[in-house]
Amino acid sequence: xxxPGTKTPRERYRGQVRAEVKERAWExxxxxxxxxxxxxxxAKQMGMSGPALYRYFAGRxxxxxxxxxxxxxxxxDTVRAAYDSGADVAGLAHALRAWxxxxxxxxxxxxxxxxxGYHAPDDxxxxxxxxxxxxxxxxxxxxxDRPTTPFATHLEDHRxxxxxxxxxSTTLHRALTFWTRLHGALSLELAGHFKGxxxxxxxxxxxxxxxxxxxxxxxxxxx
Amino acid sequence: xxxPGTKTPRERYRGQVRAEVKERAWExxxxxxxxxxxxxxxAKQMGMSGPALYRYFAGRxxxxxxxxxxxxxxxxDTVRAAYDSGADVAGLAHALRAWxxxxxxxxxxxxxxxxxGYHAPDDxxxxxxxxxxxxxxxxxxxxxDRPTTPFATHLEDHRxxxxxxxxxSTTLHRALTFWTRLHGALSLELAGHFKGxxxxxxxxxxxxxxxxxxxxxxxxxxx
DNA sequence: TCGTGTTCGTTATAAGTTCTAACGCGACGG
DNA sequence: CCGTCGCGTTAGAACTTATAACGAACACGA
Numbered sequence: 001x002x003x004p005g006t007k008t009p010r011e012r013y014r015g016q017v018r019a020e021v022k023e024r025a026w027e028x029x030x031x032x033x034x035x036x037x038x039x040x041x042x043a044k045q046m047g048m049s050g051p052a053l054y055r056y057f058a059g060r061x062x063x064x065x066x067x068x069x070x071x072x073x074x075x076x077d078t079v080r081a082a083y084d085s086g087a088d089v090a091g092l093a094h095a096l097r098a099w100x101x102x103x104x105x106x107x108x109x110x111x112x113x114x115x116x117g118y119h120a121p122d123d124x125x126x127x128x129x130x131x132x133x134x135x136x137x138x139x140x141x142x143x144x145d146r147p148t149t150p151f152a153t154h155l156e157d158h159r160x161x162x163x164x165x166x167x168x169s170t171t172l173h174r175a176l177t178f179w180t181r182l183h184g185a186l187s188l189e190l191a192g193h194f195k196g197x198x199x200x201x202x203x204x205x206x207x208x209x210x211x212x213x214x215x216x217x218x219x220x221x222x223x
Numbered sequence: 224x225x226x227p228g229t230k231t232p233r234e235r236y237r238g239q240v241r242a243e244v245k246e247r248a249w250e251x252x253x254x255x256x257x258x259x260x261x262x263x264x265x266a267k268q269m270g271m272s273g274p275a276l277y278r279y280f281a282g283r284x285x286x287x288x289x290x291x292x293x294x295x296x297x298x299x300d301t302v303r304a305a306y307d308s309g310a311d312v313a314g315l316a317h318a319l320r321a322w323x324x325x326x327x328x329x330x331x332x333x334x335x336x337x338x339x340g341y342h343a344p345d346d347x348x349x350x351x352x353x354x355x356x357x358x359x360x361x362x363x364x365x366x367x368d369r370p371t372t373p374f375a376t377h378l379e380d381h382r383x384x385x386x387x388x389x390x391x392s393t394t395l396h397r398a399l400t401f402w403t404r405l406h407g408a409l410s411l412e413l414a415g416h417f418k419g420x421x422x423x424x425x426x427x428x429x430x431x432x433x434x435x436x437x438x439x440x441x442x443x444x445x446x
Numbered sequence: 447t448c449g450t451g452t453t454c455g456t457t458a459t460a461a462g463t464t465c466t467a468a469c470g471c472g473a474c475g476g
Numbered sequence: 477c478c479g480t481c482g483c484g485t486t487a488g489a490a491c492t493t494a495t496a497a498c499g500a501a502c503a504c505g506a
Contacts, residue, residue, distance in 0.1 A: 112336030184407020198381035
């Protein structure tokens with residue numbers, strides 16, 4: 001029985017093949033999209049024929065799930081690394097955008113059109129919580145004079161997704177808003193919906209980010 | 224030669240079949256997603272076998288393009304109808320959300336993960352402009368005391384996508400922000416990313432909408 | 447009323463896909 | 477050194493999109 005650290009030659013080989021399969025899969029996704037991912041084509045590319053890959057992945061779904069997991073992991077690590085090296089909320093936003101622009105398909109694998117039957121395993125939702133936790137950490141360091149909101153009071157009763165993070169519910173609201181707004185600007189940019197409109201998507205992103213990090217007061221005159 | 228109004232029996236029949244095919248396609252998309260759309264299955268469902276559908280659609284791509292066009296048309300009409308019946312910006316937002324919730328797959332067909340090779344025909348981008356024009360109309364009726372933004376001045380030089388709409392560039396910015404923020408909240412909700420978090424997505428949407436319609440002043444203390 | 451020609455639906459076929467099953471070779475490990 | 481486990485193969489089933497060729501039904505003009 002091998003210790004957890006060392007692996008048997010077979011395990012090493014298996015790991016290498018799995019890694020190469022995933023690498024080819026990413027290339028294929030980058031050029032043809034996730035829906036056109038073909039196990040057959042990957043096998044041929046690697047010099048082996050068809051069903052050999054089923055020794056390494058139970059099927060197309062498992063491969064894609066693995067890719068999604070890797071994508072989440074990569075995003076969580078990127079965000080965390082930015083935070084650990086001293087980045088503030090804005091720094092996190094720029095890290096997110098850079099990560100997304102580096103490989104749009106990887107972003108859409110996480111935040112794109114959901115597959116009807118598919119349900120993410122628990123460990124993937126756990127990674128998602130990691131990202132949220134980092135965001136809450138960053139927002140905790142950012143002082144705010146924003147007034148509390150009805151939604152924030154609603155979150156008071158529904159904050160279990162934040163784990164045991166001590167951030168006040170207004171911070172929860174801000175983090176959630178960070179997520180939805182930047183995803184909105186980013187996903188439309190990556191999907192090409194701004195193509196032909198002429199303006200610079202980076203400036204739109206920057207404008208949204210500015211709203212997210214600038215302290216504002218609600219106009220008392222408004223209802 | 225038939226006048227433009229009346230159609231030959233063959234054209235009527237052709238139109239009926241095309242319509243039924245699209246109807247079945249929508250059902251199939253609603254249950255299995257757009258990627259699982261099968262011409263063969265639709266044909267069988269309609270009592271005819273396989274390649275018969277190629278008399279009506281050049282292929283899978285043309286059918287999907289047609290569905291995308293219909294989806295855009297439906298959204299543009301919905302938004303326009305809301306505006307014409309006196310809805311303000313908030314009314315438009317609620318119409319948008321209701322439309323999206325009524326058939327999430329239809330929403331994702333427009334705003335979901337882009338197909339790598341696919342480029343939308345010009346008439347589809349024209350419908351997109353229609354939606355934007357309606358939004359600009361609604362925002363024009365909404366008075367604003369918001370300060371101008373760097374992005375708004377940038378839009379000053381890139382406003383050709385607004386056609387000849389007389390709205391000031393700050394309004395262009397507000398309309399664009401309406402789009403990206405509501406899309407952000409809506410798409411994450413529809414994709415199920417809020418599942419298990421417990422809070423009510425409608426309240427998050429309402430909070431974003433409130434920010435989009437409430438007059439605010441930037442805190443002078445911020446850089 | 448009777449051709450004529452367009453259009454439609456069929457079957458057959460090609461080239462793909464995922465995935466299972468059965469078989470043999472080779473290497474790893476006791 | 478030898479058994480067993482793992483890997484890769486080919487064969488095949490059940491799908492898919494899409495094209496080709498054939499026959500029948502229908503609309504339309506003479």
